Amino acid sequence: MLEIVDLECVRGDRRLFSGLAFSLESGELLHLHGHNGSGKTTLMRAICGLIRPTAGEVQWNGTDIRRLGEEFNRELAYVGHRNGIKDDLTGVENLRISCVLDGIAVSEAKAWDALEQMGLKGCEDLPVRVLSQGQKRRVSLARLLLHASPLWILDEPFTALDKAAVGFLQTVIRSHVERAGMVILTTHQEVSLTRGQVKQLQLGWKGDGDV
Amino acid sequence: MFEAFLIIVRRDITLAMRRRSDLFTTLFFFVIVVSLFPLGIGPEMNTLRLIAPGVVWVAALLASMLALERLFAADFEDGTLEQMLLVPQPLSLLVLGKVTAHWLVTGLPLAIVAPLLGLQYDLSPEALGVLVVSLLLGTPALSLIGAIGAALTLGLRGGGVLVSLLVLPLCIPVLIFGAGAVEANVSGLGEQGHLSMLGALLVLSLLFSPLAASAALRISAE
Numbered sequence: 001m002l003e004i005v006d007l008e009c010v011r012g013d014r015r016l017f018s019g020l021a022f023s024l025e026s027g028e029l030l031h032l033h034g035h036n037g038s039g040k041t042t043l044m045r046a047i048c049g050l051i052r053p054t055a056g057e058v059q060w061n062g063t064d065i066r067r068l069g070e071e072f073n074r075e076l077a078y079v080g081h082r083n084g085i086k087d088d089l090t091g092v093e094n095l096r097i098s099c100v101l102d103g104i105a106v107s108e109a110k111a112w113d114a115l116e117q118m119g120l121k122g123c124e125d126l127p128v129r130v131l132s133q134g135q136k137r138r139v140s141l142a143r144l145l146l147h148a149s150p151l152w153i154l155d156e157p158f159t160a161l162d163k164a165a166v167g168f169l170q171t172v173i174r175s176h177v178e179r180a181g182m183v184i185l186t187t188h189q190e191v192s193l194t195r196g197q198v199k200q201l202q203l204g205w206k207g208d209g210d211v
Numbered sequence: 212m213f214e215a216f217l218i219i220v221r222r223d224i225t226l227a228m229r230r231r232s233d234l235f236t237t238l239f240f241f242v243i244v245v246s247l248f249p250l251g252i253g254p255e256m257n258t259l260r261l262i263a264p265g266v267v268w269v270a271a272l273l274a275s276m277l278a279l280e281r282l283f284a285a286d287f288e289d290g291t292l293e294q295m296l297l298v299p300q301p302l303s304l305l306v307l308g309k310v311t312a313h314w315l316v317t318g319l320p321l322a323i324v325a326p327l328l329g330l331q332y333d334l335s336p337e338a339l340g341v342l343v344v345s346l347l348l349g350t351p352a353l354s355l356i357g358a359i360g361a362a363l364t365l366g367l368r369g370g371g372v373l374v375s376l377l378v379l380p381l382c383i384p385v386l387i388f389g390a391g392a393v394e395a396n397v398s399g400l401g402e403q404g405h406l407s408m409l410g411a412l413l414v415l416s417l418l419f420s421p422l423a424a425s426a427a428l429r430i431s432a433e
Contacts, residue, residue, distance in 0.1 A: 048297055051433050074299035082290025088229040089222070100218045101298040101305075127229075 001025050002047070002151060002182060007056035009042050016042050017203060018055070024199070026150065026180040029173070031187070034203030040186045041081070043203065044153050047184065048078050074103065077147045079154045083140035087129040091115050091139045094128060098143055106146055114145040119165060133160040144172060152176060154185040215300040219308030220315075226285075227316040233281060237317045238324065241274040245328045256333045263332035264342070264393035268386055271321050271346060272353060276378065278317040279357040280371045282309065283428065287365050296432055303421035306428065310351075310358045310421070318350035334397070341396040341406075348409040349389040355413075355420035356381050362427035385412055 001023060008018035016039030024030050032040045045051045047058050049065050049072065057064045065072045085094040092111050099106040115124045118138040128136055137160045144152065152173070158166050166189065173183055227234050248266050249259055286292040286309075295305050325346055326339040334342065360378035364370035392405035 050293065050296060070299045070301065073297050076297060078294070078297050080290055080293055082288075082293065084290035084294040086222070086226060086289065086291060088226050093222075093225075097218055097222050098294060101215055101295065101300060103215075103299050 001061055003059040003062070004047070005057050005059060007043075007046065007058065008054045009039060009046055009051065010054045011039075011042060020056070022199070022201060024182050024184065026182060027177055028199060029177050029183040029185070030199045030201060031185060032201050032203065033186075038203040040203060041155055044078075044155050044184060044186070045080075048076060048153055049073075075149050075151050077102075077144060077149045077152050079140060079144070079152075079157055081155055083136050085128050085136065085140050088127055090125045090127055091120060091131075091142070092124050094139055095142055095146070099146055102143075102147065102149075104146060104148065110146065114142045115139065117145060117168075118142045119168070134162055134165065137161055138165060141169060144176075150181050152181065152183045152185075154183065154187075156186055158187050158189050212300060212304065215298070216304050216308040216311075219305050220312045223309055223312030224315060227312070233278075234316055234320075237274050237278045238320045240277055241270050241321050242324060242328065244270040244273065246331060249331045259332045260334065260397060263329060263334055263338075264390040264397070266332075267325060267328065267342060267393075268345075268349075268390040271325075271350060271389075272379070272382055272386055274321060275318060275350060275353045275357060276375045278313065279354075279361045279374050279378065282313050282358060282361040283365050284361075284370075287432075292428070293432060296429065302425035302428065306358060306362075306424045307417075307421040310354050310424075313358075314351050314354040318346075318354055321350060322346035334393075338393055338396045341402045342393050344406060345389045345392040345402075345409060348406065348413055349385045352385050352409070352413045352416045353382055355416040356385070358424040359420055359427060362424040362431060365428065365431035385409065388412065 003023040004021055007020040009016045020043070022030070032043065034040045042051060046053045049058070057066070059065065060068055060072050060075060084098075089097070092108065092115065095111045095114060096106060096108070099111070112124050115121075115138075118141060120135060120138055120142070123131060123135060128139055131139070137157075141157060154173075157169060161169065173185070177183055245267055248262065252258060252262075283292060286295070296302060298305075322343055325342050329339045329342055357374070357378050360374045360381075363377065364373045367373060388405045388408040392402040392409065395405055396402040
């Protein structure tokens with residue numbers, strides 16, 4: 001279970017949010033809303049542990065993630081604004097490297113398979129540099145198909161994707177939630193879930209959010 | 212865990228091989244700077260022999276500064292660094308992997324061409340051997356120390372100059388004992404002591420620099 005306790009984040013001189021508290025259990029999806037600059041990305045990065053919050057803490061099963069360190073990273077898959085893939089490497093190479101770093105053994109065939117599922121058939125062994133924005137995003141998201149981590153944090157995962165890919169990603173997210181996974185995401189699209197619970201969190205001008 | 216180290220080394224070497232222009236800038240910088248001195252000073256053998264260790268070592272130091280800027284910058288820009296901070300592996304191990312690959316493509320070539328360049332300075336074969344050994348021990352230490360500076364200045368504007376200002380003072384001991392080893396050999400004093408000190412510096416930086424650099428990376432990535 002992920003618990004956010006009294007979280008406060010300050011960027012520059014601006015207090016983005018304070019006293020933020022919510023929890024997320026298995027099989028739940030949290031949809032973050034908020035206008036541009038309201039601190040959605042900051043909140044997500046704080047939950048990942050990339051940003052040290054000014055006050056409060058993020059707890060995983062009751063323990064502060066700072067204390068868990070790399071243990072927590074095993075539970076987490078993060079897709080940020082930047083794709084996190086190397087332009088000079090091919091899709092398969094990118095995927096396999098990121099899997100080895102995540103500590104999961106993935107055979108070459110499985111990596112090809114994941115990319116094919118993402119709709120990249122025929123582009124698997126091209127350098128990512130020659131792919132379009134949307135295709136790069138697909139390479140980056142292919143990780144999710146191979147990941148076993150329960151908590152997914154997706155920052156605007158649908159940007160640059162075409163309709164078919166958006167639909168596919170929605171099913172992937174939905175089936176992850178159904179398998180008792182947790183998802184936190186920001187997007188301007190509606191995500192439909194068949195089972196599990198969707199929570200909405202609005203980050204607003206007052207800086208306070210509630211579920 | 213060791214697998215992660217290896218894959219980072221392999222990844223960075225592959226990337227360097229696919230972008231060879233970056234690779235050669237460091238090496239050619241080194242070759243040109245070292246070759247300029249005999250041309251500028253003239254064929255005075257005694258003077259050249261005297262300045263050789265210092266010139267080669269200063270050039271190696273500057274060449275390794277030149278390459279430092281790129282150590283983490285590319286990974287920072289495309290977001291792969293962010294992903295590295297979020298994998299269940301010790302970050303210092305990944306940093307060590309990056310530094311190892313960086314040394315293999317920028318430091319090792321310097322040590323390999325050094326004897327060729329040393330010929331311009333009329334160094335004896337024995338002194339050339341010591342030069343290579345001192346570079347083999349010293350350049351990894353330079354890369355390791357430099358990694359701390361590169362991590363600290365990540366994402367700053369004008370980071371390149373700042374790295375040099377931060378790192379060069381820390382590299383002075385390596386320079387002194389590296390050039391000292393060759394000088395000691397030329398003057399017949401024996402290079403053993405200097406090389407031992409270089410080895411000690413290498414071990415010390417091997418222990419502390421990955422830790423310091425990964426702490427710096429976490430701060431820079433915020």
